[in-house]
Amino acid sequence: MDYDIRDIGLAEKGRLRAEWAEREMPVLRTIKERFAKEKPLEGIKLAGCLHITAETANLAHTLAAAGADLTLCASNPLSTQDDIAAHLVESGIPIFAIKDEDEKTYFDHMSATVDTGPQITMDDGADVVAMLHKDKTHLLKDVIGGMEETTTGVIRLKALHGEGKLAYPIVAVNDSQTKHMFDNRYGTGQSSLDGIIRATNLLITGKTVVTIGYGWCGKGFAMRAKGMGAHTIVCEVDPVKALEAVMDGHQVMSMDEACKLGDIFLTVTGGMKAVDGKHFENMKDGAVVANSGHFNIEINVKALEEMSEAKREVRDFVDEYTLEDGRKVFLLAQGRLINLGAAEGHPPSVMDMSFANQALAGEYIMKNHSKLDPGVYTLPEAVDTDIASIKLGAMGMSYDVLTKEQDVYLNSWEVGT
CATH class of the missing domain: 3.40.50.1480 (Adenosylhomocysteinase-like)
Known part of the structure; x- marks a missing residue:
């Protein structure tokens, strides 16, 4: 073999x-x-x-x-x-x-x-x-x-x-x-936080956590971060999903604004360059950036490398980039899937x-x-x-089954009020 x-x-x-x-x-x-x-x-x-x-x-x-x-x-x-x-x-x-x-x-x-x-x-x-x-x-x-x-x-x-x-x-x-309703929401929500915590040992409570993308994966992650006491911000390109994030209790703003506020950033967009050079330029000293989208193109790592004066690995799966003005940005798992890179998925x-x-x-x-x-x-x-x-x-749970009468009612038009 x-x-x-x-x-x-x-x-x-x-x-x-x-x-x-x-x-x-x-x-x-x-x-x-x-x-x-x-x-x-x-x-x-x-x-x-x-x-x-x-x-x-x-x-x-x-x-x-x-x-x-x-x-x-x-x-x-x-x-x-x-x-x-x-x-x-x-x-x-x-x-x-x-x-x-x-x-x-x-x-x-x-x-x-x-x-x-x-x-x-x-x-x-x-x-x-x-x-x-x-x-x-x-x-x-x-x-x-x-x-x-x-x-x-x-x-x-x-x-x-x-x-x-x-x-x-x-x-x-x-x-x-x-x-997608379970794996993406509950799986990604827990395992992404798990990966970030294993890699950094940071306390989530009190941190400003920015979720970039509010599909099923983003919903799960933002929900879990909020549950652990984080101040949560969501960035979205879809107004309907952005509105849903507001209704779910998160602040919603553009990434151009959020990049100045976040302590921890997670991309879950499925797209590319959700975190770009212009965002790194405005991040706080010590900002942590991670990705849980499938491919590592969601974070423009090349731009980060080009604008950095130094790079070193300070922990397993944690690369420290020192920018020209002395600020440090920490990239987790090379920008690849944080939940599988630094944790167990x-x-x-x-x-x-x-x-x-x-x-x-x-x-x-x-x-x-x-x-x-x-x-x-x-x-x-x-x-x-x-x-x-x-x-x-x-799981030891049960659920109801429609009676024949209920089933007929729900699948017909004859019976009204």
């Missing part, structure tokens, strides 16, 4: 961490038990580009139980947990991922994964899809479908499809409610639902790919409902 990881000797530590995460993933466990009996992906080559974490290990085991011939690489140079990579290799799953790999190694690993000739792709940011459509088009003929995990990736896929170039159907797992109980959607999307593709034209699809609402139902049951 071909693979490239840091140290196979870390496998036992990774196995224990994967087992710990599995305790909080009852939905995926239920799916795995069924998949082990039915083998819906028997013999299918599946190439995945995901964060190699303890939670991802449980998804990998679920897909392997379904019969998939699975190969994985990292979807971010800093997000790999080396012990998990070792555990998966020892389990018989080829992994091409090393924490803090350089950019060349990152793309070499992705290339090795794609070269396995996948029939199904599984992406976290659409990098595998992009590589297939730009550099390895000869492999497209064998691909029957794919899955995409992130908001950023879905945006890229829709752009590719809009140009008429997307070669196969892809399920936008991110668009399922049991993914989303808690397993949240990824339980996200990865349940991934696993079921693979099954959906197998059953329906012959009927699907190239395009971006959402899983049926019934899948969302099933995942939520299993999750509630595992």
Whole structure:
């Protein structure tokens, strides 16, 4: 088996961490038990580009139980947990991922994964899809479908499809409610703060925390920061989302204003240069800047480097930039995903639902790919409902069911006041 990881000797530590995460993933466990009996992906080559974490290990085991011939690489140079990579290799799953790999190694690993000739792709940011459509088009003929995990990736896929170039159907797992409403809001909210605190050991209470972007991820982070006693500011380009942030109790202003006030900044926009050179010029001495958007282009790191006289690493994942006037700006995790660079990513109980959607999307593709034209699809609402139902049951919660009379009323027009 071909693979490239840091140290196979870390496998036992990774196995224990994967087992710990599995305790909080009852939905995926239920799916795995069924998949082990039915083998819906028997013999299918599946190439995945995901964060190699303890939670991802449980998804990998679920897909392997379904019969998939699975190969994985990292979807971010800093997000790999080396012990998990070792555990998966020892389990018989080829992994091409090393924490803090350089950019060349990152793309070499992705290339090795794609070269396995996948029939199904599984992406976290659409990098595998992009590589297939730009550099390895000869492999497209064998691909029957794919899955995409992130908001950023879905945006890229829709752009590719809009140009008429997307070669196969892809399920936008991110668009399922049991993914984006929970993973993005509660997962990103907690794990981003976790990453900032682990990297800096700063007290959040009393700090002015600026959230740049108020989608589901921004909502979760701003809510958690406010709950920890921060003075919260939100920056947005969408007036409707900006208004929502006001109603949620946050100050709202332009980044040109907020850059002068913030102690801690987090970008979650999906766009580029949300923090730019002009913002660094006006930041307080000691400002901390981090990113939880998928790619590291949300912070203009190049501009920061060009306007700095000195740079040094003062803590793990904390780079101190000294500007010409002596002010210092601290950049976390090189501007890459702070929650996976400096911490462990989303808690397993949240990824339980996200990865349940991934696993079921693979099954959906197998059953329906012959009927699907190239395009971006959402899983049926019934899948969302099933995942939520299993999750509630595992939490010891119950919910009401409509009577036949109530159901008829809600789906008819005849009965009025």
